[in-house]
Amino acid sequence: MALLRKINQVLLFLLIVTLCVILYKKVHKGTVPKNDGDDESETPEELEEEIPVVICAAAGRMGATMAAINSIYSNTDANILFYVVGLRNTLTRIRKWIEHSKLREINFKIVEFNPMVLKGKIRPDSSRPELLQPLNFVRFYLPLLIHQHEKVIYLDDDVIVQGDIQELYDTTLALGHAAAFSDDCDLPSAQDINRLVGLQNTYMGYLDYRKKAIKDLGISPSTCSFNPGVIVANMTEWKHQRITKQLEKWMQKNVEENLYSSSLGGGVATSPMLIVFHGKYSTINPLWHIRHLESSDFPEHVYAQKSATGKLVF
Numbered sequence: 001m002a003l004l005r006k007i008n009q010v011l012l013f014l015l016i017v018t019l020c021v022i023l024y025k026k027v028h029k030g031t032v033p034k035n036d037g038d039d040e041s042e043t044p045e046e047l048e049e050e051i052p053v054v055i056c057a058a059a060g061r062m063g064a065t066m067a068a069i070n071s072i073y074s075n076t077d078a079n080i081l082f083y084v085v086g087l088r089n090t091l092t093r094i095r096k097w098i099e100h101s102k103l104r105e106i107n108f109k110i111v112e113f114n115p116m117v118l119k120g121k122i123r124p125d126s127s128r129p130e131l132l133q134p135l136n137f138v139r140f141y142l143p144l145l146i147h148q149h150e151k152v153i154y155l156d157d158d159v160i161v162q163g164d165i166q167e168l169y170d171t172t173l174a175l176g177h178a179a180a181f182s183d184d185c186d187l188p189s190a191q192d193i194n195r196l197v198g199l200q201n202t203y204m205g206y207l208d209y210r211k212k213a214i215k216d217l218g219i220s221p222s223t224c225s226f227n228p229g230v231i232v233a234n235m236t237e238w239k240h241q242r243i244t245k246q247l248e249k250w251m252q253k254n255v256e257e258n259l260y261s262s263s264l265g266g267g268v269a270t271s272p273m274l275i276v277f278h279g280k281y282s283t284i285n286p287l288w289h290i291r292h293l294e295s296s297d298f299p300e301h302v303y304a305q306k307s308a309t310g311k312l313v314f
């Protein structure tokens with residue numbers, strides 16, 4: 001009797017395995033891009049890689065987001081998958097915006113960001129309430145939002161891209177680096193521009209160096225800051241280094257000790273990143289970022305205005 005039950009169990013197990021294999025094959029087949037007939041000629045390398053681009057769509061800034069998406073989409077032949085991130089109550093509106101515009105052809109997913117993850121991590125700052133918009137912190141949580149991709153691009157909604165996003169995506173991340181950013185003072189002209197529009201380009205502008213926790217970091221206040229409005233990130237490395245946890249720690253510390261210079265634009269989301277990524281990031285080719293600043297019709301088409309968050313638009 002016992003033997004019979006064993007055999008039954010083995011048979012059941014085999015049946016389950018077979019089912020799993022069939023199921024896996026089915027699903028797998030569905031995701032493999034179809035190539036018309038000729039299997040031999042197309043090696044995997046030739047199949048177009050999907051570029052995941054994360055961008056937020058805040059309720060009052062939907063137009064900016066659509067302009068950003070349009071600027072990316074209309075300047076590349078690459079196969080882009082847009083992850084449009086919003087809060088729960090705006091998700092249907094985002095879908096409508098996209099589907100009722102010429103952007104309906106884009107490949108996109110709408111992703112919900114739950115602001116509850118920020119509970120107790122944001123310091124109420126009545127002077128610049130717009131900076132507390134929860135979506136500003138989406139960039140801290142990239143691996144929670146994106147699962148199928150190792151390399152990901154994040155863009156602020158106030159960015160207008162005039163180059164091919166493929167070039168940005170091809171940015172090389174050094175081994176052990178979870179992200180690449182563009183430095184705020186890579187080119188001499190960048191400093192002049194920053195001064196012109198009153199932006200900070202050193203750590204001093206974002207961190208309160210009178211606080212012990214900041215002094216103890218041992219980072220020179222004149223260190224050039226970077227701009228986390230454009231990120232090329234490696235999700236594997238991000239998870240490995242627990243970047244999200246580290247960023248959360250520095251948010252929490254700020255709630256307790258008020259470590260960041262709140263008077264300056266972009267401070268809330270930028271400061272923790274400056275700390276966590278200090279000395280540990282790759283750089284985005286400054287020419288990709290700045291190239292447009294050098295065009296002759298500067299400044300109208302280049303970084304026409306400072307956005308609500310005081311960030312440089314390019």
Ligand SMILES: *[C@@H]1O[C@H](CO)[C@@H](O)[C@H](O)[C@H]1NC(C)=O
Nearest residue numbers: 150151173175176234236237
């Ligand atoms: C991402 O990081 C992992 C772990 O360091 C590394 O093996 C992989 O090659 C990196 N991928 C990219 C696209 O940089």
